[in-house]
Amino acid sequence: MTDTTLSSQESIFTSTAKDWSSDMTTFKGVPWGKAMMWIFLLSDTFIFTCFLVGYMVMRMTVTEPWPVASEVFALTVWGVSVPLLLIAIMTFILITSSGTMAMAVNMGYQRRKWAVFWLMVATAALGASFVGMQCFEWPKLILEGVRPWYNPMGAPQFGSIFFMVTGFHGLHVSVGVAYLLIVAIRVVRGKYDHTNFEIVEITGLYWHFVDLFVVRTEA
Amino acid sequence: MRIALIAILLFVVTVGSVVFNFTTPFHFDAIGSNWELIDITVYITFIICGIVFVVLGLLMAWWVHKFQYKEGKFAEYEPENASLESGLTIITTIGVVVMLAPGLVAWNDYIHPPKDAYELEVYSKQWTWMYRLPGADGVFGAAHNKYVEFDNPFGMKKDDPYGDDDILILTDTVKIPVDRPVKVLLRSEDVLHDFWVPSIRAKMDAVPGMVTYFWFEPIVEKMYEVLCAELCGRNHHSMRGWMHVVSMEEYGTWLNDQVTWAGFQEGQVPLSPEAARGRDIATTNGCFACHTIDGRNLDTGPTWLDIWGGTVTLDDGTTRVRDEAYIIKSILDPHAEIVEGYSPTMNVPEITEEELQSILDFMRVLTSEPVKTEPAIEGEEGSVDLPEGEPTTQPTEEPTTD
């Protein structure tokens, strides 16, 4: 079959118009599951962004002081307080997991089942350790007196937003970990042998999306 | 050809609606403020929309009748007609512009109060109204819900010097002078409310945690009933107040009787804390849906002014001394003795013994003898200098975000 990417003669508008006015499928070469996942992610984007709008409005309307993030999220390593260290590590982990996921997708299309399996397990492990670090971060803040309804450093909304958004994101990650593991096992069991392993890509889409939001939320 | 029932129906409904519009007594009542522009915009919209409605309704009726089914007939095959469609688009767009333009102009007026407007704060809470004026210096003292106490009903910030001369009006009745633009600032102690006087046309929600505003200029001297137009809980429908538009002279006299925040703190309190509590309880139980405390006997219930002591005529013609026992009985068993001219419509309130005592405390102070207070604003009786110029508040820095 021909390359589904943009061929040089078509402008982006004619190609779009052609696809949307064709019969049977609008997204050419996109399997049902993948189309559905994209649309779901679109919907999820709206959820996350609405949370972020909440964050922004809180941040801009409260008159009580907002804590300085680099101080709150500092870790003391060997007696030196390194600002934002924890968040940096967490970001590192998630970005790495995105890398392994992307490779898994690639291997999937080469039908290298075991490579897919191990890469997906690695991704899941990284994801799990991310959730683990959250389990470290939460008690740390709680011990410092931050609560969803209260925050010793100033505006209570800091605590509310923090727990709500990270909690929601952590939930996504946890679901993602389960999803990854299930798909990984089913891949080696040969459940998808009759397909093109799009399922790996679909899982990947979800995972990258979750990753994407760490980028936006921890700001 | 037989006329289809539905064609007749469409015709009757269209024409009937127009007839109803012209015969019904229900239209805006006489305007009581400067907002004619609103009425004009409504009028323009009425005309445009009315014409469109009649034309479309009649066309439908007519065509449904005219093009009824005939066996073997083919409808005209005309999928598209570009010129007709674009023509209609243009006409509609013009219609929209004609309606929108005056609306936006009026809105521009609406959100920009004139420079010489004086400020009046409407303070709302479940389920009553109170008012505050900035006093001689023309500047409101800062006030915040977090400072609200029994002895600080408006939540005045105590160390703010601008607040001392603020005039507190602790009843649901306010007087405002005719022909003076007023910028109404709205505050809420608890939930959303909305200060609404139909004849004035203007309204706005009071939002806790914010101060909102609107402005108008009353042009008729009249006692207006104030409604609450935003659902605010179980007694939303009984959250009434009174806005009395009066002449400048009357306004001045009235203003002189009001207490300032400084005076209030010094004990020129119209209400003791217990009485204030009683007042709150009466408010939350919806008593003021039927009773007033300023001497007006509503159709719904007798006033509470001077309720303590004196006598009352009951509907069986007997006269009864209004002692404590009587009043308690009137509250807890309202249908036992009915005041002349009323019917037993009052429900038994669900209040505790303690709350009942507070209400009684409150009723005790409701006498028509004038409360002795110092004049709120220096100056001659009857002539009041309203603060002129820029509606001022405390100077603040430029808002920045961070």
Added chain:
Amino acid sequence: MATVEVPYQETVPLHHPKTWIGKYIFSQDHKIIAVQYGVTAMAVGLVALILSEFMRLQIAFPGWEWMDFFTADHYYQAITMHGMIMVIYLLTAFLLGAFGNFCIPLMCGARDMVFPFVNMLSYWVYLLSVIILMVSYFVPGGPTGAGWTLYPPQTITAGTPGHDWGIATMLISLAVFIVAFTMGGLNYITTILQARTRGLTLMRMPLTVWGIFIATFLGLVAFPALFVSAVMMLLDNFLGTSFFMPAIVSLGEKLQYSGGQPLLFQHLFWFFGHPEVYIVALPAFGVVSDLISVHARKNIFGYRMMVWAIVAIGALSLIVWAHHMYVAGMHPSFGYFFATTTLIIAVPTALKVYNWILTLWRANIRITVPMLFALAFVLTFIVGGITGLFLGNVIIDIPLSDTYFVVAHFHMVMGVSPILAIFGGIYHWYPKLTGRMLNDTIGRIHFYFTFIGTYAIYFPMHYLGFIGVPRRYYETGISDFYPQTAHDLNVFITVAALIVGASQVLFIVNLVHSYFNGKKAPANPWGANSLEWCTPETPPRHGNWEDQLPTVHRWAYDFGVPGEEKDHVPQTVPRRKAS
């Protein structure tokens, strides 16, 4: 892309259930799911209908001893449940859950939804949300009485009935509904985009599918805002966070909140809420377009314009939300922006109205029961839309907001029009669904009662708004803005509402009676063109089509094509070479 491509569906095997339960209860067949959705929605709709009759009795006869049990608390709980049920659990569920499920695969020539299992789950989760909602009536304090807009701080403070448990069940139920809707909605969209049959381009799709398509899309992007606000409000209520709650003193008691922003909730709510009203309007537009075209035996006028209008309305509806907040104390300058966008949206809507009416011109109109409903829809929609123009123009909204004018507006445009479209659609598709015709005479009587009755309810109600009667008033009392004549008008309205409500029994009787005793329906009783009328069997069996999916050669509106023998040419008929 030539048509060498084989539709993917022909290559996937259908999962055929073996047991009765698998066939009719936990069914994955889109038609059964549609019926399940429809029946559940009608059942809750009936609850809401009964609530509205109680409300009307209270408004017309305040203090009537028979209504003594109906306190202010009950009243506010009733309006809240009535509004929420009608908008979400009846209209959204019916138009998308029932019509969407039934029409999309059939009209797109698909065997089923792309993921039937998820589709089935969607229904069961929806049922769960309905059950949670109904549980509100049994929790301590009863259901919430905050109005269907659920504005904080009122929603969760002590002055409101159901402020602790009622609101929790409401919010949880909504969140569950959103999950259900998302599962269904992803299916609808993917099916429409990726599982059409040969030859069915988007520009040949019936308008019903278009309306449902855009409405579903709107749902997927609008419900998240509601979801988020529901989560935040639950946290405010149970964890004591202060997203929407500033420092307040509630009934003399200082609450522990500080610094929240009540307007944020309103923005999020209406960011969902306005698209929501189009979610219920667009499918109705689609259904009515099809009904008018089929029963007028004429092609829908300006099909392309109709499609683009739907798309434009959908897109614009995402940026008009704050027209519900003109008097909410938001940033004053927003008034200009939202008034302008709101009135712009009236232009594509107006075009749709024109096109419906122009379709009647030189048509060959069969006045069937579905056609009656469609015609009534157009008229009531004009009235409702036009009153929307009043409200959209920001300065006019100032005196009219929160009065009965608004109540009349949205009942005309939402409580009457889409309901009429639903009735019309049921009368139209019932033969295909069950294989039997609905009784025509009962149908007509039902129509006249419903149309005349609802018009009598809501047209005069606008005028109560003009004199300033505020909405959500348990009782108005006598005062100078509320004369005795207004009171009489309310009595009239209530009587009309009672009659209309009672006449719905006719409809239910008709549905049940005809199911067993109705005339046997032919495969294509109305002479329509779209694919659902071309199924090999009536009612269509599981999988809808034979081995091969149908092939589409034309749009769905070839009525009265010159030179043809019959006045309609189904979509599956190939075009003639010559023309």
Added chain:
Amino acid sequence: MATEGQQHPIKIYFLIWLLLFVFSFFSYLVDYLDLQGNLRWFLIVVFMLLKAGFIVAIFMHMKWERFALIFGILLPPLALVVLMFLMAIESNYAWSSRVQYMGEDPAPKPKPPPHMDHGEHGEDKDH
């Protein structure tokens, strides 16, 4: 439905991976250097968008999808941009009403978190 899949040299993944770290590093610098005001938000948003863009384009293969899909997914969030923009304006408005009428402090200083509070802040503990 036949898909030929997505075949790209692994190299590009590594490249993007590195790039993401670089951007993350920069956005932490913003916090670290404690930049304030508009510059801060501007930089944070820029880095955020860059990162998100690369993830979507490369890791999620959006770059290789047909434009029909790209437009379908990327256009609707424009509504969110409108929402965010308007909410920012309004928050500012609400905030200034709090400062103007409610006597709130326009520039409050946060207390340091307990673990940073080594006593040297003692003197301003109750300001």
